[in-house]
Amino acid sequence: MRPQASLGRVLDDLGATLLELVHGDPGHDPRHSAAIGGVVIHDPLDEPVLPQHALVLGVGVGDAEQTVRLLRALGRQEAVGLVVRAPVPAGPDLAAAAAESGVALLGLTRGASWAQLAALLRSLLAEDDVGDAGPQTLGGVQAGDLFALANAIAALLDAPVTIEDRSSRVLAYSGRQDEADRSRIETILGRQVPERYARQLTDRGIFRDLYRSDQPVYVEPAGDDFAIPRVAVAVRAGDEILGSIWAAVRRPPDLDRMQALRDAARVVALHILRIRAGADVERRLRTDLLSTALEGGPGALDALTRLGLADRPVAVIGLALLGSSSSGADAGLATERQRLADALAMHVGAVHPRSAAALVGDVVYALVPVNQERACRIATDFLDRVGERTPAVAGIGPVAQDVAGLAAARTEADRVLRVLRTGAGRRVARLADVHVDALLLDLADVVTARGDQPSGAVANLLAYDARHHTNLADTLRAWLDAFGDAVAAAAAMYVHPNTFRYRLRRVAEVGPIDLRDPDARFAAMLELRLIGRP
Structure with missing residues (x-):
């Protein structure tokens, strides 16, 4: 069974690399062992609604006094933890506030962005989304839990591990990443192998060798930032390359560990396929629930409840x-x-x-x-x-x-x-x-359904334009849109005002239409607006 997404599990997965526990005891505090209800960004100007046992990201929270106030406020809302930028201010008031509120205080490593942290936290909490059909296991690990699987592989190889997709984006990683080199730390923080390292691997033919075979590939270090060797194996489902597993090792692994890495690649492939299928199932379920709720039928209340x-x-x-x-x-x-x-x-x-x-x-x-x-x-x-x-x-x-x-x-x-x-x-x-535009569209639907056609003056103008290749209907439309301002209407049609006035007299004659009659103007404007409406 996978451990629930509690504060303790967050520290196990993200600790050392991203987060430092400053105050709190996830091992003994009941609130800290409960499942995290959501990740919320603190906004002092627009206080967000907190779910139960929320983990709050204190973006911009810096001094000790502000942190103390926020800890006490979060304690009243039963939040599980507060993350602030390291170094976290020290002091007895801060420690007392954390103890009284029951809210764990964590520090975010310098250099890591809040966006990175939020993305990582939400990926850890994603298994609790609607539509979970119950626990399933693959290889003894909860199906789809790549972070737990990465930790298991790391234990087998005695080395920090990352699981990456075909584009070298990090899908999951194990603990102990602080034992690796600078290139691995940059990879974890960015959730992506930096371009310069990926280019080095491509130029050296590492990716070519990796994807040609199901055997692990040993990669020699290249530079101060890439100082620790790697051993990698492709993750594939049949002929499709799904990604790869990378372990930072101090020396070439023995045959047993190489075989363990090959076996792990097959299990990782099952997990990735399960995640892909699960995402599709979850998306369809959410679509069905939301569609049912919006239709307002007998099942709408149940759908809203499940959402x-x-x-x-x-x-x-x-x-x-x-x-x-x-x-x-x-x-x-x-x-x-x-x-x-x-x-x-x-x-x-x-x-x-x-x-x-x-x-x-x-x-x-x-x-x-x-x-x-x-x-x-x-x-x-x-x-x-x-x-x-x-x-x-x-x-x-x-x-x-x-x-x-x-x-x-x-x-x-x-x-x-x-x-x-x-x-x-x-x-x-x-x-x-x-x-008004919505009403015109509704009226256009009625006109289309009944098969009504323009009539009276507008119909005469359209027929005259079709026979003589003139634009009297457009002239009337421009004049009405300009509220009777002939100069402005002439400018809109790119003609001289005198030419426009002549055409306007022809409109009144051909229509015929009395342009001084407000009812006639309104009727003409309405018909012209409806012409061409979808």
Whole structure:
């Protein structure tokens, strides 16, 4: 059975390399032995909601007095630990506050980033996500627990170990990494083999030899930073290379350890395949649960309960890629949508621990227990982070107070998205921001369903333009959009004002239409707006 994601396990996996226990006793304090409920970043200006037994990252918390206040506040919220940047300030007040609050105080190693730490912590806690079907083991280790497996391999080889994917990204690592050299420390901190070391290995033909055979490869050191030899073996499933195992050894391993490394590679392959399959299963489960909840049918309450959102109001956020529709079957577009869904799930999970996001059809939906204004800020921040390379828009639905209101909130978010996808000039909006455009789209649906065509003056102008290759309908549209300002309308159409006034007189004659009649102007504007609506 794998140990639960408690503070003790975090220190076992990340201690020495990233974290130092300053105050606290994970071996004896009951709170420290409980499963960590979530990782939360402390924000003094916008106090986050803490899950039970949260591990709090004190970004920017520096002096002793501030740390003491935060420890006492976290103790009242039953947090399990506080991480601050090393060196941690010392003093009797700090020790007393840690003891009284029951909150362990940890120091983050200099040089390590908070983003690295947050990513590592969340990877350790990921096994508690919704959809876990119960414990399974491979090779005596919980299926998918690469960190525990790395520690087991390290014990067999008596050397610190990393498990990496085909792109040299670190999937997991063992303890005792402080016994290795500088290149290994940089690899652990960045969760990626630095480019200069990867280039050295490529130039020396190490990767070529590694992936050609199932035998371990012994790698001689190369420089002061890469001072300790390595032994590596490819991890493969049939003909597919899944990654590799790297051990920092002081001397060439004997035959028994080489065989143990080969055997370990087969077990690691099973774990990686299980993780890959498990991620797909979990994603499908989240999608099914979120889709059921949004439909508001008989199973909606049960779905919300399994998502952990049944007891609180939630805002609905809908995200969609610009220029895409549910009819598109392009594989690259589908991949881009799924990438957007995974990114949004991570983003809202960081904002609030009890959030859910999934791709349903061609729209990514998120349920976040915040008010509508906060949901707008969350969506705006996310799209700012995504950048222009992924052109997406976000429709914000109202806050649903219960299951019955969730389907209506989803419908409102969809109405907003439809407006934004037609090129409304906004990236994030609520229905109040685009209500008139949404009504026009609804009216266009009615017109299309009934087969109505333009009539009266607008129909006459369109027919005249088609016969004589003129643009009287566009002239009328420009004049109405300019609120009757002929000079501005002429500039918009790139013609002289006198030419525009002549065309406007022809509009009144051909229509015919009385441009002084407000009802006639409104009817013409409405018909022109509906022409070409999707």
